[in-house]
Amino acid sequence: MKPRKNKVQKGFLPSSRRALLGAAVSAGSGFLLSAFLPGLPLLKASKAQDAATGAIFSPNAFIRIDAQGKVTFIIRYAEMGQGIYTGISMLLAEELDLELDQVFLEAAPADLAYVDSVAGEEETGGSSSTRDSWIPLREAGAAARMMLIAAAAHHWGVTEDTCQARNGRVFHRDSPRSLSYGELAEAAAHQAVPVKVSLKSPADFKLIGTNPRRLDTKAKIDGSARFGIDVQITGMKIGRIMACPVKGGRLTGYDRIAALAVLGVVDVITLPDAIAVIGNHMWAAIKGLEAANPRWDYGSNAVTSTNDIVARMKKASEQSGVQAVKNGNAEAALKQADIRIDAVYELPFLAHAALEPINTTLHIRQDGADVWVGTQVPGRARQEVADATGLPPESISVHNHLIGGGFGRRLDSNSIGQAARFAKQVPYPVKLIWTREEDITQDQFRPFYYDRISAGLTRDGAISGWHHRTTGSAVTARWYPEGMQKGLDPDAVEGAAQTPYALPDQLVEFVRDEPDAVTTLWWRGVGPTHNVFVVESMIDELAHQAGHDPLAFRKKLAAHQPRALKVLEEAAKQSGWGKVLPPGHGMGIALHYSFQTWAATVLEVAVEQSGQIRLVHVHTAVDCGPVVFPDGVVAQIQGGLIFGLTMALYNEITLKDGRVEQTNFHNYRMMRLNEAPDISVHIVPDPDAEIGGIGEVGTVAAAPALANALFAATGKRLRRIPFAKQFGGEKA
Amino acid sequence: MGFDLKINGVVRNLDVPPDMPVLWILRDLLGLTGTKYGCGVAQCGACTVHLDGEPVRSCLLTVSAAAGHDITTIEAIAQTEAGAKVQQAWLDEEVIQCGYCQSGQIMAATALLQHIPNPTDADIDEAMAGNICRCGTYVRIRKAIRKAATHET
Numbered sequence: 001m002k003p004r005k006n007k008v009q010k011g012f013l014p015s016s017r018r019a020l021l022g023a024a025v026s027a028g029s030g031f032l033l034s035a036f037l038p039g040l041p042l043l044k045a046s047k048a049q050d051a052a053t054g055a056i057f058s059p060n061a062f063i064r065i066d067a068q069g070k071v072t073f074i075i076r077y078a079e080m081g082q083g084i085y086t087g088i089s090m091l092l093a094e095e096l097d098l099e100l101d102q103v104f105l106e107a108a109p110a111d112l113a114y115v116d117s118v119a120g121e122e123e124t125g126g127s128s129s130t131r132d133s134w135i136p137l138r139e140a141g142a143a144a145r146m147m148l149i150a151a152a153a154h155h156w157g158v159t160e161d162t163c164q165a166r167n168g169r170v171f172h173r174d175s176p177r178s179l180s181y182g183e184l185a186e187a188a189a190h191q192a193v194p195v196k197v198s199l200k201s202p203a204d205f206k207l208i209g210t211n212p213r214r215l216d217t218k219a220k221i222d223g224s225a226r227f228g229i230d231v232q233i234t235g236m237k238i239g240r241i242m243a244c245p246v247k248g249g250r251l252t253g254y255d256r257i258a259a260l261a262v263l264g265v266v267d268v269i270t271l272p273d274a275i276a277v278i279g280n281h282m283w284a285a286i287k288g289l290e291a292a293n294p295r296w297d298y299g300s301n302a303v304t305s306t307n308d309i310v311a312r313m314k315k316a317s318e319q320s321g322v323q324a325v326k327n328g329n330a331e332a333a334l335k336q337a338d339i340r341i342d343a344v345y346e347l348p349f350l351a352h353a354a355l356e357p358i359n360t361t362l363h364i365r366q367d368g369a370d371v372w373v374g375t376q377v378p379g380r381a382r383q384e385v386a387d388a389t390g391l392p393p394e395s396i397s398v399h400n401h402l403i404g405g406g407f408g409r410r411l412d413s414n415s416i417g418q419a420a421r422f423a424k425q426v427p428y429p430v431k432l433i434w435t436r437e438e439d440i441t442q443d444q445f446r447p448f449y450y451d452r453i454s455a456g457l458t459r460d461g462a463i464s465g466w467h468h469r470t471t472g473s474a475v476t477a478r479w480y481p482e483g484m485q486k487g488l489d490p491d492a493v494e495g496a497a498q499t500p501y502a503l504p505d506q507l508v509e510f511v512r513d514e515p516d517a518v519t520t521l522w523w524r525g526v527g528p529t530h531n532v533f534v535v536e537s538m539i540d541e542l543a544h545q546a547g548h549d550p551l552a553f554r555k556k557l558a559a560h561q562p563r564a565l566k567v568l569e570e571a572a573k574q575s576g577w578g579k580v581l582p583p584g585h586g587m588g589i590a591l592h593y594s595f596q597t598w599a600a601t602v603l604e605v606a607v608e609q610s611g612q613i614r615l616v617h618v619h620t621a622v623d624c625g626p627v628v629f630p631d632g633v634v635a636q637i638q639g640g641l642i643f644g645l646t647m648a649l650y651n652e653i654t655l656k657d658g659r660v661e662q663t664n665f666h667n668y669r670m671m672r673l674n675e676a677p678d679i680s681v682h683i684v685p686d687p688d689a690e691i692g693g694i695g696e697v698g699t700v701a702a703a704p705a706l707a708n709a710l711f712a713a714t715g716k717r718l719r720r721i722p723f724a725k726q727f728g729g730e731k732a
Numbered sequence: 733m734g735f736d737l738k739i740n741g742v743v744r745n746l747d748v749p750p751d752m753p754v755l756w757i758l759r760d761l762l763g764l765t766g767t768k769y770g771c772g773v774a775q776c777g778a779c780t781v782h783l784d785g786e787p788v789r790s791c792l793l794t795v796s797a798a799a800g801h802d803i804t805t806i807e808a809i810a811q812t813e814a815g816a817k818v819q820q821a822w823l824d825e826e827v828i829q830c831g832y833c834q835s836g837q838i839m840a841a842t843a844l845l846q847h848i849p850n851p852t853d854a855d856i857d858e859a860m861a862g863n864i865c866r867c868g869t870y871v872r873i874r875k876a877i878r879k880a881a882t883h884e885t
Contacts, residue, residue: 081830081867213823220831221819223766223806227832230765238760263749281760282769283752355770355778355832355866404768404832405866436771631826635872639829642868665775665864674857676870 057185059144059193061113062092062137069168069182071096072104076114077133078124078376079107079216080406081639082695083632086214087130088137090628094207095141095200097165098181105215107400110378110393124376125411125522127595127693130628134691135199142197144188151187152179202626202687211631216402228374228401231361233429237266239278240285241422241432243442246298246658247517251275259292268292269425276422278430286435301517301658306448309515309655310346313450317471321509322486324493330454333465333505337456339545340465345453345534346720348652350446350523351668356404357439360419363429368395369420370429374403376410384417389424407643408522412444412479440668441660445653446523447473448515449492451534457542461556466503468496468534471511473520487512494527495700499535500564500591500598501557517658524643525699528594533648533721536590536704541717550589550708551577563623564591566684567600570621574682575602584608585616586713590704597624597692598684601641601701603677605709611727613710615645615677620701623684624692633694634681640698641679646671648703649724735799739764740808750796755779757795758805766806766835770864777863780836781805787843806835814845814880821880829867837863841877850881 057065064072073092079085085105093100108114114122118132145165152170153160162173171178181188202208219225244250250273259268259277264284269276277288334340361372362385369391375381378398386393403410419432434442449472456464474489483490488510490497497508514520523529543553551572558564568591571577577587585606592599604616620637627633650669654661662668707718710727718726734747737757746757758764758781767790770778774789781790782804809815818841821827828834837860844851844859851859856877865873 081828083829211826214826214828217823217826217828217831220828220834221822221838222810223764223835225831226765227768229769230759232763232765281752281756283749283756283760286772287749353866355768355776355830355864357769403830405830407866433769436773635826635829635869638871639868642870643866646868664773665771666773670776670864670866671868671870672862672864673860673870673873676868676874679871 057189059147059188060140061108061111062140063096063144065181065185067182067185069180069185070104071098071102071168071181072106074106074108074114076108076116076122077129078374078400078403078406078410080124080374080376080403080410082636083214083216083629084124084129085216086212087629087632088133089215090207090212091133091137092141094205095138096145098168100207100212100215102168108378109400110382110398114378122377122379123411124406125408126526127695127697131596131691131693134626134628138199139197142199143194146194146197147188147191148181148184150191151184155179155184155187208628209630211629225402227356227404228361228372229356229359229404229431229433231372231401231431233361233363233372236361236429236431237278237280237426238282238285239276239422239430239432240282240289241274241276241418241434242289242294242438243274243418244296244298245441245660246296246301247519248299248301249273250297250299251294252297253295254292256292259288262288262291267426269422271418271421274418276432278426282433285433298658304517304658305656306349306654309448309517310450313448313471313513316511316513317450317452317469319511321469321471321511322488323507323509324488324497325506325508327503328505330465330467330505330507334454334456334467335465337464338459339457339542340454341538341541341545342454343538343541343719345451345537347449347451347530347533348721349448349518349654350647350651351440351443351653351662352407352409352523353440353665353668353670354403354405354407354409357436358409358415358434359431360416361429361431362420362423364389364391364420364424368397370397370399371416372399372401373416374401374410375413375416376403376406377413380413381416384413385420388417388420407524408526409443412521414444436665437663440662440664443653444519444521447475447520449530453534453538455538455542457546461546461548461553463501463503463542463557464505466506468507469509469511470496470531470534471513473514474512475520475522477512478519479521491527493531495531495592495594496535498593500561500593501539502560517655524640525594525696528592528696528700529644529703532590532592532594532700533703533707536592537707537717537719540588540704540708540711544711549578554589554591558591563598563686563689564593564600567591567598567621567623570682570684571600571602571619574621574680575604575617575619577602582606584713586709586711588705588708588710588712590701590708592700594700595693595696596690597622597694597697599623599697599701601705603705603709605706605713607710607713607727613649613724613727615675615706618677618679618705619682620679620698621682621684622694622697623686623689624694624697625689626687626691627683630683633683636694637681637698638679640696641702642671642676644699644702645706648706648721650722652722735795737795737798737803738801739803740805746795748795750794752795753791754781754793754795754798754803755790758790764805764807768832768835770833770836775864776833777836777840778833780839780863782839782843785843785846787840806839809839809842812842812846815842817880818842818845818876821876825872825876825879827869827872827876829869833863833865837865837873841873841880844877845881851877
């Protein structure tokens with residue numbers, strides 16, 4: 001879950017691809033297939049899947065029907081809890097006129113046919129899966145339906161307009177005849193793929209907008225679901241990896257004999273900066289690595305602490321940066337303001353801490369390789385293995401698996417490359433696992449951000465000058481260098497450059513300062529999780545400073561945004577904004593537009609005498625345009641809020657002597673059930689709006705809503721995450 | 733050496749080191765991968781199994797301590813009345829997101845209902861606080877436990 005090319009561009013300058021989509025959508029019915037997948041018409045998968053699976057009708061890469069009528073959907077997005085297997089299946093099944101219980105699902109392999117044309121690669125991230133599939137995958141289903149109908153019409157010698165598809169059969173209107181999709185599959189395969197398809201009118205939707213049972217959950221209640229870490233291959237060994245605890249360090253020695261003496265250990269293999277002990281089971285690998293007692297040259301980062309990193313960022317932030325937005329004259333307007341606030345906001349490095357630790361299973365042979373892994377980027381995963389082994393990519397099969405939590409972590413494939421460099425040293429299949437300690441300390445972290453912000457206000461409550469300068473790492477520069485815009489990382493300013501508010505004199509800058517001792521990566525909510533905290537906190541500061549109600553203040557500043565007003569009003573109504581609260585309680589509000597979705601969140605908090613923070617209730621009103629799977633939207637907001645509130649209360653990664661100080665859940669703390677607030681999600685219908693993303697929306701709202709609620713409860717303004725320790729009430 | 737472990741009603745003789753945790757026996761030697769590794773230090777609850785009906789963390793439960801006791805894993809919990817109810821409630825409330833922690837959550841919730849058929853909110857908090865869900869399904873876990881508790885058998 002992170003932005004990349006498309007989302008970066010969406011937030012900023014509409015990409016040509018996005019613009020093309022928009023134009024085509026507004027053109028009405030009779031869509032031209034190729035218009036939606038420029039250069040990538042609805043391809044068939046390039047591999048000989050049909051022969052392997054017995055499919056006789058595979059009109060495109062997403063749908064396969066065999067002679068027995070078994071329908072398989074090939075899902076190009078990774079299922080990591082966000083419900084995308086269900087949502088995508090709903091899009092395909094809606095137009096193919098199938099019930100979801102008639103469908104089998106398969107994870108897509110690494111193949112050009114599964115490239116998300118907006119993302120530009122095969123990728124699950126940026127809250128974009130449903131957005132980027134809303135039209136193309138319905139078209140894929142509709143094209144298949146039209147070919148099945150054409151086959152039936154031809155068979156009966158009737159016209160296609162007298163035939164109708166329903167629940168996996170084609171019916172003839174004027175006679176009692178009907179044929180199943182299985183019976184039609186062979187003939188349908190001989191029909192031409194239609195150049196133009198007609199999508200259903202929303203009034204005719206049978207699945208979209210309903211709440212079917214999720215397709216991935218039944219196997220998750222009885223232990224039968226297979227995550228990457230659960231892979232079992234005949235002859236497979238299991239290894240534990242440990243890399244140098246300091247970035248840039250090298251392995252200098254280890255006790256090979258001691259490691260091999262541990263019962264069940266079969267091999268000890270090394271890379272310049274890491275060691276793996278391989279055994280018949282993970283316990284042997286764990287004990288073997290302890291016995292190996294690796295020794296390191298920690299290198300030049302061995303003296304780095306978080307304080308050094310932040311001090312350097314603070315200094316860097318004193319200079320001007322690359323301008324992201326310059327409207328009017330922010331400095332002049334600030335000088336004229338009646339009220340002025342100058343503030344520094346600080347956001348920590350963050351680990352992803354998905355519950356399934358990093359793991360990769362590989363079998364590398366002379367003629368090719370198999371890789372069993374859960375990844376958000378199957379194409380990158382394959383390339384990593386190719387680079388590590390010298391094998392041609394087409395000889396490498398990536399078998400994607402369910403992911404036990406992604407949150408951006410599985411957008412990076414470096415751990416797969418590391419595993420491949422180990423696995424190529426052994427002839428057998430090997431599952432390589434990072435322990436929890438390795439998963440946290442060797443994570444690629446959400447960047448630390450040091451934000452300076454100055455804002456002014458006139459006596460009548462209008463903003464007079466807004467200057468926001470953010471300093472930190474450019475994730476885009478490493479992960480997708482082509483996305484950099486003349487030194488500007490669009491992600492670093494997303495949510496700051498464009499806000500819901502009228503800011504006539506606005507200057508937003510980015511100062512790039514790369515910490516040497518850590519690698520940075522996308523983290524759920526990406527740019528908006530960072531910037532919306534700063535912007536929504538500052539707006540709240542201004543409202544209180546001016547003596548205005550924070551809700552009324554926002555409504556006035558966002559008066560030109562009707563969708564913003566609707567979600568604000570809904571959240572206020574549902575939460576009882578303005579009601580009298582018990583002593584020690586406070587309500588905070590946050591508004592944002594991220595991933596093409598509007599959301600307003602009201603959070604009620606209680607702060608006890610001891611400083612203990614209790615989350616009472618959260619209401620989020622969300623307008624994401626057309627809704628495919630309403631309960632999926634609710635679940636993502638609920639979970640996204642918990643994810644963001646966990647971070648806001650407890651989380652920070654710190655370094656001492658180049659090492660990450662947090663190692664496991666006892667010192668990188670997760671919210672638990674007894675701390676979780678009630679959460680109510682209110683979907684504001686807006687079916688004619690552009691479709692929005694949802695996976696990261698809740699996370700974005702969490703920290704500002706909580707910070708503003710804590711201010712309302714206590715009068716204490718929190719400009720630094722995490723919050724709990726600043727109240728002295730953090731309990732283990 | 734060898735240990736007799738009774739897992740889901742079947743006794744198996746295992747020639748393993750005495751300090752080997754049951755978690756890795758289940759996952760790597762017996763192929764019962766429904767029990768998950770999350771932290772290895774009894775912080776997250778993903779590896780929860782029942783030992784004589786009590787929820788325990790299999791990542792710290794050594795084979796020598798488990799020998800001679802009844803172990804039940806997620807793969808067999810449907811055979812218990814409470815387990816089946818909990819699983820159904822989990823589906824009905826659409827609790828699950830990524831699902832990695834949910835074996836442990838279901839094992840913890842089942843043990844709760846086996847001990848306290850009608851738990852209070854405080855009982856639920858206490859019984860479930862040891863199980864981390866990174867996807868944040870807590871709101872629905874609470875609801876599903878209440879629902880499972882009110883089901884007629």
